[in-house]
Amino acid sequence: MAGKMEIYTNRQLNNSNYSWKIRLKDGELSTWLRNSNVHYLFFDGASKSNPKTAGAGGIIYNANGEIQLSYEWGLGSLSNKRVEALALYQGLVQLWKLGIRAAIVLGDSATIISLMVHNRKVSNMILQKTINRCQEIAHQIVDLRFFHVLQSLNKEANICANRACSKPIGSLSCNTTKTHQHLPWPISAWCTDWPAIYCQI
Numbered sequence: 752m753a754g755k756m757e758i759y760t761n762r763q764l765n766n767s768n769y770s771w772k773i774r775l776k777d778g779e780l781s782t783w784l785r786n787s788n789v790h791y792l793f794f795d796g797a798s799k800s801n802p803k804t805a806g807a808g809g810i811i812y813n814a815n816g817e818i819q820l821s822y823e824w825g826l827g828s829l830s831n832k833r834v835e836a837l838a839l840y841q842g843l844v845q846l847w848k849l850g851i852r853a854a855i856v857l858g859d860s861a862t863i864i865s866l867m868v869h870n871r872k873v874s875n876m877i878l879q880k881t882i883n884r885c886q887e888i889a890h891q892i893v894d895l896r897f898f899h900v901l902q903s904l905n906k907e908a909n910i911c912a913n914r915a916c917s918k919p920i921g922s923l924s925c926n927t928t929k930t931h932q933h934l935p936w937p938i939s940a941w942c943t944d945w946p947a948i949y950c951q952i
Contacts, residue, residue, distance in 0.1 A: 771868045773857070773898045780904055781816065784855065788814050789894075791855040794842040795905055796826075796834030797912035805829040806918060807838030808911025811845060811854075820845055820927040823911050825918025835860040836881040838912060839867070843888040843895075845925065853894035857905065864899040 773780065784791050794809035805826040813819045824841050826834055839858060846854055858864055865871065866882050867889065873879050889895050902909065918924070 771864055771898055772861075773900050773904075775904075777904060780900070784812070785814070785816050787855060789853045789855060790814060790819065790846070790849075790851045791857065792842045792846060793905055793908040794835075794838040794856070794858045795908035795912040796831065796836075796838040796860070797909065797916050798829065798831045798834050799913075799916050803828055804916045805834040806912050806915025807834055807841055808913075808915045809838055809842040809845075809908045810911065811842070811849065811851070820849060820925060821911055822923065822925045823915035823918060824924075825915050825920055825922040827920035832860070832862060832875075833878055833881065834912075835863045836878060836885065838908075839863055840881060840885050840888070841923070843885055843892065845927075847888055847892055849927070852892055854892065854896075856895055856897045857900050858897075858908075859900055859902045859905040861899045864897050867897045 775783065790811060790813055792809055792811050794807070796805065796807045798805040805828065807822075807824040807826055809822055810818055811820040822841055822845055824837070826837060829837070835858065839856070842856070856867075863882075866873065867885065870886070873882070
């Protein structure tokens with residue numbers, strides 16, 4: 752039935768014909784992710800008194816389930832969908848800068864995940880430009896799988912996003928245990944130069 756939320760077991764998720772919707776319990780998801788033997792990114796966006804104050808956040812875990820990097824990004828006054836897209840964008844940038852070329856990406860925005868999975872377009876040109884940037888970076892990373900999860904499975908990223916709401920516009924903080932590499936194309940400036948990202952994305 753169209754619109755029905757499916758429930759998937761670990762066996763179904765490991766099948767090559769996976770769905771982009773994950774409906775597992777917290778412990779089951781953690782086990783599946785660790786068994787995937789790749790890094791994984793949880794991302795989220797928060798907009799308080801929508802769209803007055805917004806922030807993006809996320810966490811990158813290594814294949815052993817250990818936190819490798821977390822980020823919090825103050826975004827000022829933006830709508831929910833735009834913030835979710837920027838949260839994904841920043842997460843992909845950090846994956847690339849860490850030298851990660853294969854990862855699982857999880858978020859609780861069905862719209863944003865669906866756009867990445869199905870390569871669909873949206874009528875909002877500003878949002879579409881952000882999605883385009885995400886797709887550009889995703890192609891550079893090469894091996895990515897995108898999944899939608901419920902908010903209950905995205906709590907840690909949500910905490911980062913809500914903390915980011917109190918940051919000054921454009922302020923980005925990253926906590927990492929690994930030295931970053933430089934992006935090989937001009938968009939490397941987007942994650943540190945707020946006027947550039949505000950105008951270009």
